[in-house]
Amino acid sequence: MGSSIAIINRSLHDQVASRIRDLIIEGSLEPGSRIDELQMLEELGVSRTPFREALRTLAAEGLVIVRPSKGSIVRKLTQEDVFSMLEVLGSLEKLAGELACERASDKEVEAMVQLHESMMECYRTQDRMPYYKMNQEFHSRLAELSKNETLQEMQSNIQARLKRIRYIGSQTPESWAGAVADHEEMILALKGRDATRLGKAMVAHLKKTWDRVKDGI
Amino acid sequence: MGSSIAIINRSLHDQVASRIRDLIIEGSLEPGSRIDELQMLEELGVSRTPFREALRTLAAEGLVIVRPSKGSIVRKLTQEDVFSMLEVLGSLEKLAGELACERASDKEVEAMVQLHESMMECYRTQDRMPYYKMNQEFHSRLAELSKNETLQEMQSNIQARLKRIRYIGSQTPESWAGAVADHEEMILALKGRDATRLGKAMVAHLKKTWDRVKDGI
DNA sequence: ATTTTGGATATTGTATTCAAAAGCCAAACT
DNA sequence: AGTTTGGCTTTTGAATACAATATCCAAAAT
Structure with a gap:
């Protein structure tokens, strides 16, 4: 009940962030590799706005690094x-x-x-x-x-x-x-x-x- | 030298995030109060895209709470x-x-x-x-x-x-x-x-x- | 009088468009 | 041959336009 409503109610941004998180954790997105926006957008079926917002929160969480004008990469841990x-x-x-x-x-x-x-x-x-x-x-x-x-x-x-x-x-x-x-x-x-x-x-x-x-x- | 270039090179998003952070810290933005996008955009002189991205990172940092479809508020600490x-x-x-x-x-x-x-x-x-x-x-x-x-x-x-x-x-x-x-x-x-x-x-x-x-x- | 409902208004969410920067490759030059 | 330069392509950044949602207020019904 409550939980399913909560999931439906979640903004696209949140859903995208979770999706990417999962991809990083399960290893589909390799650490150090560039995140191809175009390809990603296609797969997720959303537009750039919520996608880029998701990247910002992932960056703040330390999972992703956004390099201004040079694209985002999955953070690689030393x-x-x-x-x-x-x-x-x-x-x-x-x-x-x-x-x-x-x-x-x-x-x-x-x-x-x-x-x-x-x-x-x-x-x-x-x-x-x-x-x-x-x-x-x-x-x-x-x-x-x-x-x-x-x-x-x-x-x-x-x-x-x-x-x-x-x-x-x-x-x-x-x-x-x-x-x-x-x-x-x-x-x-x-x-x-x-x-x-x-x-x-x-x-x-x-x-x-x-x-x-x-x-x- | 390096530092000034770094500041210039920072994306708008980062600058906006810093600005809002300062407003929160110095108390111009009251805890618990809604953040009026329109007014904020006017003051900061940017469009909604970088502004909303900034809100996302501030949210991830725990300074702001975004309530889906209901606007963002400055986090109030109990x-x-x-x-x-x-x-x-x-x-x-x-x-x-x-x-x-x-x-x-x-x-x-x-x-x-x-x-x-x-x-x-x-x-x-x-x-x-x-x-x-x-x-x-x-x-x-x-x-x-x-x-x-x-x-x-x-x-x-x-x-x-x-x-x-x-x-x-x-x-x-x-x-x-x-x-x-x-x-x-x-x-x-x-x-x-x-x-x-x-x-x-x-x-x-x-x-x-x-x-x-x-x-x- | 209080509650409910409908719709107008304001605000937020997402997509799209336009602009700027970085990357790439080939041609010209040393 | 190797390096530099110029412009074409791709990618990213920001602004605008459009859509969906919530908020507010007045009118109607109980």
């Missing part, structure tokens, strides 16, 4: 970029974890535990895609439990920029096992409302993410 | 908004401080000390405006010393959203004195390369900022 993002994300999720321990309701904590169980099930059956999706959900939800909107916004922004890389990242069986162990620790800390412990777990988790990812950039 | 921003800013500047202690060169630290001295001079002569400007500079520079671009970006984004409020904030003589004492502590920690101490100083400083500001929102 190793330094990714490192700096993970460093900040670590700090943000640390805060998220600490605040969640203080501010989340028992019900909310229980829901996190549930989600974790589902992830474990996927791990057992080696179901990559649903695990990946739930993992995103897990981190977003933790940010929500901080009850800090700015934190959520910043986290999801960095999350979006890293999405492609993260997916590539958690590939090897060992690294997956490591990630699972990290999540186990997080859940224990959250259940015990141990802010310090959860904070540390988040930082450690993101440090490992860097180790997994750094050679693939 | 107490919760400001609290959440300062909470995140605290975490970011804590990280910035810690990293700065590790990564800044002696020369850069020396430059910070210089800046601090200038601020002290302004405090002695009770020169509000230059102190305010240098204070912004101080915090931005600390973020730079972290050598983390994402951190700088996020910090400056929150900084921009809070600018108006912060200015209102540091008004009373006592609060100013308190802020000055905080900065004294920061400089000592930085000179001593004491990451933990500087981190704590940053968090404490932003907690106090909240106390100063909260009743004025």
Whole structure:
């Protein structure tokens, strides 16, 4: 109900922005490559006005770079970029974890535990895609439990920029096992409302993410 | 030289965005009030295309809210908004401080000390405006010393959203004195390369900022 | 008197047009 | 041969024109 109306009501600009975001994340639009307006417009079936507005918001989100008079390109992340993002994300999720321990309701904590169980099930059956999706959900939800909107916004922004890389990242069986162990620790800390412990777990988790990812950039 | 060319080369869209940003910060555009396109276009002397693009980037930056088919408004910050921003800013500047202690060169630290001295001079002569400007500079520079671009970006984004409020904030003589004492502590920690101490100083400083500001929102 | 409805007006959203800048290639020159 | 110049083509930037939506007010109905 509400949601479908909301989708219909969204301005063309927003729809276009989402479409391009998806194309970037799934890799159809290669990092560093120029975005051909003409071709894009054809595919999306819109005119230049909403399209260019969409590019502006994507630029502000850090996914795209518009070079005046020279066309837009998909932002290509260097190793330094990714490192700096993970460093900040670590700090943000640390805060998220600490605040969640203080501010989340028992019900909310229980829901996190549930989600974790589902992830474990996927791990057992080696179901990559649903695990990946739930993992995103897990981190977003933790940010929500901080009850800090700015934190959520910043986290999801960095999350979006890293999405492609993260997916590539958690590939090897060992690294997956490591990630699972990290999540186990997080859940224990959250259940015990141990802010310090959860904070540390988040930082450690993101440090490992860097180790997994750094050679693939 | 380079800078002036860069300014000339900036697209109209960017110039318009900056102009509006300034209007918001200096308070000519009241939070919560509708932005009248027609009137705005007249004042700025541009057409709707670059203007609306500018609105999109400002929206992505969180300064403006565009309500589909109902016009844009200057984002109005609630107490919760400001609290959440300062909470995140605290975490970011804590990280910035810690990293700065590790990564800044002696020369850069020396430059910070210089800046601090200038601020002290302004405090002695009770020169509000230059102190305010240098204070912004101080915090931005600390973020730079972290050598983390994402951190700088996020910090400056929150900084921009809070600018108006912060200015209102540091008004009373006592609060100013308190802020000055905080900065004294920061400089000592930085000179001593004491990451933990500087981190704590940053968090404490932003907690106090909240106390100063909260009743004025 | 209050609510509802119809339509005129104002405002916003999108497409199209026009202008300017960058890219490209071939011819002329060193 | 390699480099520079001039103009043609493509692409981008900005303004205008057109369409859709919301807002407002008055008249009619309950």
